[in-house]
Amino acid sequence: MENEYSSIHYDKYLQLNKILDAQKLRSNEFDKPAHDEMLFIIIHQVYELWFKEIIHDLNSVIKLFGKEKVQDRQISDAISRLDRISKIQKILVDQIEIIETITPLDFLDFRNYLLPASGFQSFQFRQIEILFGLKNENRVSYNQCAYSGVFSKKEQVILNKLEEGDSMFDLLDKWLERIPFLNFSISNQSNQSFNFIKEYKKAVGNMLKLEALAISKTHFINDHEKNIRLKMLDDSRVYFKSIFDKNNHNEKLKKGELKLSYKATMSALLINLYRDEPILRQPYLFLQKLIDIDDLLTSWRNRHSQMVLRIIGKKIGTGGSSGFDYLKKTADNHRIFYDLHNISTLMIPRSELPILPVELKNKLNFSFNQ
Ligand code: HEM
Numbered sequence: 001m002e003n004e005y006s007s008i009h010y011d012k013y014l015q016l017n018k019i020l021d022a023q024k025l026r027s028n029e030f031d032k033p034a035h036d037e038m039l040f041i042i043i044h045q046v047y048e049l050w051f052k053e054i055i056h057d058l059n060s061v062i063k064l065f066g067k068e069k070v071q072d073r074q075i076s077d078a079i080s081r082l083d084r085i086s087k088i089q090k091i092l093v094d095q096i097e098i099i100e101t102i103t104p105l106d107f108l109d110f111r112n113y114l115l116p117a118s119g120f121q122s123f124q125f126r127q128i129e130i131l132f133g134l135k136n137e138n139r140v141s142y143n144q145c146a147y148s149g150v151f152s153k154k155e156q157v158i159l160n161k162l163e164e165g166d167s168m169f170d171l172l173d174k175w176l177e178r179i180p181f182l183n184f185s186i187s188n189q190s191n192q193s194f195n196f197i198k199e200y201k202k203a204v205g206n207m208l209k210l211e212a213l214a215i216s217k218t219h220f221i222n223d224h225e226k227n228i229r230l231k232m233l234d235d236s237r238v239y240f241k242s243i244f245d246k247n248n249h250n251e252k253l254k255k256g257e258l259k260l261s262y263k264a265t266m267s268a269l270l271i272n273l274y275r276d277e278p279i280l281r282q283p284y285l286f287l288q289k290l291i292d293i294d295d296l297l298t299s300w301r302n303r304h305s306q307m308v309l310r311i312i313g314k315k316i317g318t319g320g321s322s323g324f325d326y327l328k329k330t331a332d333n334h335r336i337f338y339d340l341h342n343i344s345t346l347m348i349p350r351s352e353l354p355i356l357p358v359e360l361k362n363k364l365n366f367s368f369n370q
Pocket of ligand 1: 048305320
């Protein structure tokens with residue numbers, strides 16, 4: 001194995017001859033050199049390289065969560081990888097400032113040479129969306145065309161296969177459904193059990209009662225304002241009631257208003273409420289990371305659309321969409337982990353949290369037995 005540690009030169013290892021030879025300016029080919037086209041090409045290439053890293057890390061997390069039983073250690077690995085993805089995403093958002101150094105006039109020097117190329121044809125970007133869990137039926141369409149129509153047959157087969165497989169969202173849903181603490185029977189005291197949803201329901205009732213009392217008793221607002229606030233509290237009561245109703249939840253799933261199953265939603269709520277319990281700490285951080293990633297993807301979509309408005313105004317895109325209006329719609333509609341954000345609406349103060357039975361509390365603790 002003499003060759004095992006044979007030396008390699010920096011250039012060769014990184015194959016810089018390929019990468020640094022991959023900037024062919026179309027404006028040069030047309031004999032109308034446009035200075036800013038170099039930046040335009042390099043920035044897209046840099047994005048694509050980061051997309052490659054995101055797919056690499058995301059696939060590894062999907063693999064970890066594809067297992068029947070996810071070990072605690074694997075949740076830590078998943079959190080680290082998702083954290084890395086979110087840090088890359090921050091760079092992707094910040095890089096938009098660099099694109100914005102191209103002025104509308106300078107962009108017009110080479111824009112026509114790009115037709116019909118567009119970021120819309122980024123195969124890796126579509127893979128990232130699908131791997132996270134964006135479903136075909138939830139996509140904003142333009143010109144009534146399937147988004148995948150811009151890809152080769154071979155690429156379409158790959159995208160279809162990805163769509164058929166489990167995304168990060170699908171695996172999250174299944175994992176949350178498997179979490180065992182929603183119904184917990186206490187072994188040494190017969191006929192006793194802890195039913196989280198039942199206890200939570202009582203706690204919400206209590207919290208709303210206390211809020212109503214605080215509004216009625218305050219001297220800082222007049223009766224008219226008090227009535228308005230009490231009415232708003234009634235609306236909250238109706239909202240919470242609809243949350244407790246599994247059938248109502250399933251109706252919303254059918255209409256596409258919600259995506260996470262009822263059981264998974266309740267587990268996510270339990271994790272958020274009892275995140276101070278040692279065993280729930282990692283699952284909590286995992287959920288937070290997915291929210292970070294969803295936020296950052298939405299920030300990128302918003303920043304990209306704002307940059308497009310600044311550079312090409314309301315012109316149609318080189319890919320043939322309405323441009324800014326289409327991109328804005330994707331920012332508003334392509335969220336994937338929206339149901340995790342919704343959990344914040346269901347949170348109740350620590351003071352109202354149902355007290356966990358000792359046996360369950362012990363189970364949620366780290367234990368060390370010699
Ligand atoms: C001057 C700079 C840019 C302009 C004017 C621009 C413009 C546009 C427009 C108008 C669209 C809508 C599709 C179309 O009709 O073409 C689009 C989509 C897209 N662009 Fe850009 N873009 C720019 C830079 C970038 C960069 C640097 C990236 C990085 C990869 C990028 C990635 C994308 C992606 C992924 C889409 C698809 C978005 C979706 O369908 O949700 N764009 N771009």
